[in-house]
Amino acid sequence: MARLVMKFGGTSVGTVERIKNVAQKVKREVDAGNDVAVVVSAMSGDTNRLIDLVSDVSSIHDAREYDVVVSSGEQVTIGLLSLALQGLGVSARSWLGWQVPVLTNSIHGAARIEDIQCEEIIKRFADNQVAVCAGFQGIGEDNRITTLGRGGSDTSAVALAAALKADRCDIYTDVDGIYTADPRIATKAAKLDKITYEEMLELASLGAKVLQTRSVEMAMKHRVKLQVLSSFEDLPGTMVVDEDDILEHQVVSGVTYTRDEAKVTLQQVADKPGVAALVFGALADAHVNVDMIVQNVSEDGKATDMTFTVGRMDIDRAMDVLDKLKEDVNCKAIVPDPNVVKVSIVGMGMRSHAGVAQTMFAALAEKGINIQVISTSEIKVSVLLAEEYTELAVRTLHSAFELDAP
């Protein structure tokens, strides 16, 4: 007998039939003698429908009222799933964020969970009652509904698992686990049985869309055993675990990519102190996050190119800021380029293996792929490439690091 949190995303509860399917999966765990809390998202499409209503009604964006509207989607799903479970003879009760309660700070639209008081849910486990909890939502200090931001239901599930001291948190989704690369691109990609929190965190921030970054951070912090698995097939998924739970680490565990960034180059910037501070200070003031940065050494000590990446969504805002600075930084031209991709390799094994970056660069060079910017951390190497090389680069690196399935 174990205590489980099962989380189902919008696609998994997208229709009444799928909600019934979820109820069957929950019933199986209950029948096996487990205490079960379920966390669900809104039915797929519902949240977008609600967001469209909000933007149609007014250009004013009051995040408090936005939260009131969009949080209604999960309310529908928890009621329906509770009814579906009762229809199978399973005792079930729904819980909204304010009912549990899931206490958050008051940053509406992007709230952070501060505490989950789940004594009542635990008490009802004794009567074999399943708790069906609304993901994505909580209650702020002022008794107002808050939401956690897109994908927040993963975080809700992990936080609830931590609060319940659950033995495992199963994240059911439309893929059956974490792969060594996106299988739509790398047909030889293999499903991983296990991956460490650290690797998962890098993969999530570098483009793998299976789990929300914040949920992985939280799982790592509270040592919640996560499993990513399919809502539609009965297969074991990928366990996200402690480093110690994996006996031997691959040098590289996965190859990932993201098209969410855009490149900006300031050509022939004056090579003098203070220019970088001026540029990045102004971008920060405009809430534009800068990710990768490279500055070439100037040949004549007078001028040099400066290149960096920003979120692709932010490129227009960034250009507005930079155009105003053009004279101050005294550069020849400011050239935006949205047609770039960031491809990354991630692996705990890198820490003890030299030459990983070298292998990466050589493999790409052999295919004639030019690297525009590089950034590294202890367990990842990322490179910025022209977007057209995305698939080739992912497949090349997948083979180069011997990840191809036999």
Added chain:
Amino acid sequence: MARLVMKFGGTSVGTVERIKNVAQKVKREVDAGNDVAVVVSAMSGDTNRLIDLVSDVSSIHDAREYDVVVSSGEQVTIGLLSLALQGLGVSARSWLGWQVPVLTNSIHGAARIEDIQCEEIIKRFADNQVAVCAGFQGIGEDNRITTLGRGGSDTSAVALAAALKADRCDIYTDVDGIYTADPRIATKAAKLDKITYEEMLELASLGAKVLQTRSVEMAMKHRVKLQVLSSFEDLPGTMVVDEDDILEHQVVSGVTYTRDEAKVTLQQVADKPGVAALVFGALADAHVNVDMIVQNVSEDGKATDMTFTVGRMDIDRAMDVLDKLKEDVNCKAIVPDPNVVKVSIVGMGMRSHAGVAQTMFAALAEKGINIQVISTSEIKVSVLLAEEYTELAVRTLHSAFELDAP
């Protein structure tokens, strides 16, 4: 300066454009210096969509989870209307049932309001903040969302007006007031400027669908001044007021009808004590409400016909019960007839005018309309007719009591 409650039904908030129109109406009252609380229903169609989801997901009907699902509709509307108001520069905040709170008993799906604690809303009136409240919902003793049953938003509005000691409760709807008869049938029907609570209550229970019966009862009890008016036109509506606020009462204020009843005749029932108790006892046990009853005097002292009406929705259930009793009551046949209509005349003036029923019966007889059953109270006379006479009877009575507009 006054304190107002404005209530808008599902049709009035059925689209984003209509919500913006509602915001304009609210702004006008705020600009006039009034304190305003708004009560809204779900966008039209939304509640039915949610009810369909509930019935699709399971045949189990847990009223608590039903309430969780269907109450989400109003949550969407209050958020959207608050945003629309803010877009017009009007300070506004949304309030769910549990936030006000609107305290109800725990009869889920048909809860009754017990108390509304609106101190915080009143406090915010001082800052010119409009309170946008979800109709139809409250919170039960066990911290669960409750709903008041179909049309409950009218009751929410009146209860809030009573709690706020509002000067008036304006019910905006898709008709522009209370008419002397259904204008689709009686083209000469006229809009009433004023009507008493008592008359409105009879009209609502006898088929006029403009206001929910329970909301009129509550308005009468708490002496809340109600106005029924149009969401789409700028015209004064009908005020529902105290008897004393109307100087001279018409003998008949309105003619109304309902097709919601069905007739059952037990032919040649044994004319002996206990038969009526047996029949109506069994129907009551099966939760079938009986409305009009007539029993003819038997000519030979042995057998007689017994006729009564039940809700048309309940006719199959009633027949099941009666078929089982057939031998006990020893009747010749049990004949159901759903093709009937109940036409009623209502008016405070009846109390002081003799011969009103006589005028009614004579007018119908003159058109060759046979009366099947009669029932009366202090301020109304109802007759059961063959359904095909509905329009003719309504028009005939409308003329007979001099209600036709000039």
